[in-house]
Amino acid sequence: MGLQPFLVLSSALFCIGLFGVITRRNTIGILLGIELMLNSVNINLVAFSRFNGSVAGMVFTVFTISITVAEMALGLAIVILLFRVRRTAMADHLDLLKG
Amino acid sequence: MRTDPGTLALVSLLLPLASFFVLAIVAPFRRLGRPAAYFSVLCATGAFAAAVMAWLAQGESTIPTLHLWEWLPGQGKSLATVGVLVDPDSTVMLMLVTLVALLVQVYSLGYLHEEPPKGLGRYYTYQSLFAFSMMGLVLSPNLLQLFMCWELVGLCSYLLIGFWYPKPEAARAAVKAFWTTKLGDVGFLIGIVLLWRSAGTFDLTELHAMVQSSTLPLAGLSIITFCIYLGAAGKSAQFPFHVWLPDAMEGPTPVSALIHAATMVTAGVYLLHRTSWLFALTPDVLLIVAWVGAFTALLAAVLACVQDDIKRVLAYSTVSQLGYMMAAIGAGFSAAGFFHLLTHGLFKALLFLGAGAVIHAVGTNDISKMGGLARKMPITAIVFLIGTLSLAGIPFFGGYLSKEEILGAMWAGGLPGPFAVLMLVAFLTAFYMFRVVFLAFYGPSHVAASHGELVMTTPPDEGKIVHDQPGPHSSHLHDPPASMLLPLLTLAALAMFVGIYSTLIGPLLPAEAAEHAAPGWLTPSAVGVAVVGILLAWLTYQRRTINPESLASAFGPIRTAALAKFWVDDAFIFVYERVLLTFARVVGWTDRYIVDGVLNMVSAWTLTAGDDLRTIQTGKAQDYVYGVAVGVLALILWMKLS
Secondary structure, three states: OOOHHHHHHHHHHHHHHHHHHHHOOEHHHHHHHHHHHHHHHHHHHHHHHHHHOOOHHHHHHHHHHHHHHHHHHHHHHHHHHHHHHHOOOEHHHOOOOOO | OOOOHHHHHHHHHHHHHHHHHHHHHOHHHHOOOHHHHHHHHHHHHHHHHHHHHHHHHHOOOOOOEEEEEEEEOOOOOOOEEEEEEEOHHHHHHHHHHHHHHHHHHHHHHHHOOOOOHHHHHHHHHHHHHHHHHHHHHHHOOEHHHHHHHHHHHHHHHHHHHHHHOOOHHHHHHHHHHHHHHHHHHHHHHHHHHHHHHHHOOOEHHHHHHHHHOOOOOOOOHHHHHHHHHHHHHHHOOOOOHHHHHHHHHHOOHHHHHHHHHHOHHHHHHHHHHHOHHHHOOOHHHHHHHHHHHHHHHHHHHHHHHHOOEHHHHHHHHHHHHHHHHHHHHHOOOHHHHHHHHHHHHHHHHHHHHHHHHHHHHHOOOEHHHOOOHHHHOHHHHHHHHHHHHHHHOOOOOOHHHHHHHHHHHHHHOOOHHHHHHHHHHHHHHHHHHHHHHHHHHOOOOOHHHHHHHHHHHOOOOOOOOOOOOOOOOOOOOOOOOHHHHHHHHHHHHHHHHHHHHHHHOOOOOHHHOOOOOOOOOHHHHHHHHHHHHHHHHHHHHHOOOOOHHHHHHHOHHHHHHHHOHHHHHHHHHHHHHHHHHHHHHHHHHHHHHHHHHHHHHHHHHHHHHHHHHHHHOOOOHHHHHHHHHHHHHHHHHHHHHO
């Protein structure tokens, strides 16, 4: 098996994640989309690491996973706070930046 | 040790300035009125004494004395200086200015005795400022200082014409005088700047040296001298700028005597005399000066014949005599013009002050409401007659030799046209002046009938300081008080002295020594023409052999035109109302709808565009992410394709 199927998989996963981020109304759904996109990056890194014979990609993946966990914890906390203040978690209701 | 004339002239110059500063700054003193007036007169006396001493110290020497201070420093040499330039011409002129200023200030003590103290203080403040500015102009060593003093005297003229400013005519006349002279002054300023660009200096002495060594670039010099002449024409009331001078008679009569007869209006003639070596290089401009001068003299003389206001007759006569002086300068004999300036300054001031005495006694300017005054005010009548004979150019009187010199200059200058015109003007001058004399001082009296009436017609609400002239202060006519009589007698004596001296011995001033070869028939014919004028006036207005009405109807169209002031004022009004205002409206429309329109359109477009663009700012984070994604995709595509 060559490198290409892995890259296709990671691209597909990235696009699915992006689609989720753009289309989901629920903020938690958006966070899930972000998670998918990050994981597609992880697949990319691991695949290149495996085929290039370098450990650097794997090390990066370990970092990414831990950072993702922290980011998720923060993101969920923000969503909960938002829900408390605005009584909603729908992304299209949060349009304070409207010009 | 011989006293330096420059220092004396400087003292003379600074005394009125000191008086002005004291009166202007120390307001409580100014509001006292009389003491302020005495202080101003004292300073003027000192100035006159210093001027006489400067003249004596200068003596026959033609070497100029210069006192200069740097004003605007420049590279190498200073850009502009201030100071005094004392030479025979400026000392004589300085004497005339200080003398007339002093006499007028003394005369005003009597003439304005009904003026409230505040007004009197204000009057003497202006008078001091005027004396300083005029002397600064006369002594000016360079054109820049001359221009500044030129504007200062213009300002003083404005302030003094409008001295009775609550009177609408006075305020209007002041503004008219100011703007009309400004019109010429713009030309003057342009001329000075152009001259500086071509010669690199404002200094009269340096310019003169350049002219003598022929290092002055001649290119464009005609334009320069013409521009300078414009300034002189505005100040000296040459056609078509003469319209302001008759209206300037709204000011107090002593002001008319000082500013609008003896000194300020002659500044233009003085300027041309000072720069005559410059004008000599541009004969074409000199020709214009001569013809315009002669034409002005004729026009004003004709106008003077139909006026009933004694001051207006004198005003037109001044315009006419200024035309004489200008014509002489145009003929290339500026010294003759300058000489006439001096004698004219004496006898015209005398005439104005005499007219002031009459107006003071009768309470009106209208000569048809006078008559028979010689019996009531004999001294005034005699001095007025002396002034009139001087103006007519009769031998043994002040204006005799100077007028002959101008006529001789015209002949010698090869200008027979202006010469003929000026001969005609000499006839008219004698006629209109003696018309005034016979109507006002002889014949039946018309005074009593109009006497009380004038006081009654003064509007009660503005009667306080809005008298047309100081009203009659007693029911019977008499010669004026001593403060007014003294200046009159002094001027009459001087006019007589100048006349007798110059008739018997020759020109009073060495500079005027016969520089022209007048033909022998000139003097008799000029005097003869004047005598014919006097005779005609006598026959018409005294003996009534010729009916004035039939004389008037004989000159029907000219008389109608003269009564309409030859439509010069109307021409100005037409130019202003039709041409200038129409142009202003067009420009205003262009500005409002085209210039402003483009700007408004651009700003409106910006607003609409902003309004339209804000709709893409949804405020939803997902839309922005969508935008970023599309953007990245576009970038990738662009990189792939290029």
